[in-house]
Amino acid sequence: MHIKKHIPNTLTLLNLLSGCLAVVSVAEHQFEMAFFWVCLGIFFDFFDGFFARLFQVSGPLGLQLDSLADMVTSGVAPGYVLYSMFEMTQGCDYMSYAGFIITLGACFRLANFNIDTRQTDSFIGLPTPANALFFMSLPLIPKTLLVIELFSNPWFLLVLSLLSAYVMNAELPLFSLKVKNFSFTKYKLQIFFLALSVLMLILLQVSALPLIIVTYVLLSVVDNKFKITHKA
Numbered sequence: 703m704h705i706k707k708h709i710p711n712t713l714t715l716l717n718l719l720s721g722c723l724a725v726v727s728v729a730e731h732q733f734e735m736a737f738f739w740v741c742l743g744i745f746f747d748f749f750d751g752f753f754a755r756l757f758q759v760s761g762p763l764g765l766q767l768d769s770l771a772d773m774v775t776s777g778v779a780p781g782y783v784l785y786s787m788f789e790m791t792q793g794c795d796y797m798s799y800a801g802f803i804i805t806l807g808a809c810f811r812l813a814n815f816n817i818d819t820r821q822t823d824s825f826i827g828l829p830t831p832a833n834a835l836f837f838m839s840l841p842l843i844p845k846t847l848l849v850i851e852l853f854s855n856p857w858f859l860l861v862l863s864l865l866s867a868y869v870m871n872a873e874l875p876l877f878s879l880k881v882k883n884f885s886f887t888k889y890k891l892q893i894f895f896l897a898l899s900v901l902m903l904i905l906l907q908v909s910a911l912p913l914i915i916v917t918y919v920l921l922s923v924v925d926n927k928f929k930i931t932h933k934a
Contacts, residue, residue: 706753710760713750714767717743721775724838728782733841736779737908740838743775744831769812776830777812780837781805784863787841791856800860804837807867814871825876828869832915837866839911869919876922895921 720743727736750768754760784801808830820826843849852858877891895918902910902917 710750710754710764711767713746713753714764714771717746717750717768717775718771720746721771721779724775724779725782728779728786731786733783733838736783737838737842740775740779740834743771744834747772747775747831765816769816772812772830773809776834777805777808780834781808783837783841784859787853788856788859791854791859797856797860800863803863804833804866807870808833810867811870825878827872827874828866828876828915828919830870832918833866833870836912836915837862839908843909843912874919874922875926876918877925891921891925 720739724736724739724743727733727739747768750764754764781802781804784804785798786801788798788801811827811830818826840853877895879892879896898917899910899914902913906913
């Protein structure tokens, strides 16, 4: 039991290490490696909670460590990516620091998540790992004329950063991706979303990630509207 107690926190620290390596990769403009390290960090982030529940060793220390690690992997790293994208545009100067609006939004969300008892089975606002995947994948999208035009526009990047901070902290219920049984009727939305996500990944590869995140948010909005209408 003594060894089991340390497994979740060790995984959390590996998440933090992955986030640190992602930041180093961004500093060297190695965006593919940065994306890899963030994905690995999110992998560790998933399994630290899994093993904490499995071994029944959840506690306040693990909760705080988890948020601190996520702050680097899902807060600092994507903010630094957007900062770098600002820098690669022409004539940004101080505007580049707007990329760290993402980091500020992630920090506020992570702190709020720790004290919000409503987010046990589903999320309110976009989770920071999903937001991180969105931004970490942007530099990897194949360069088309449209992509070049958008990503070289600092005002477009500014809107993305502000929208990101808002969606992470908005009172927006997002449907849970946890499927506890094989009831198609109960989980048809989740099944549809997962099937659509797999299809987009096959067709678009890494370019599909921003579209998957946007689709997740939009489907949640539609689902919430449907539930409100149905209750009325």
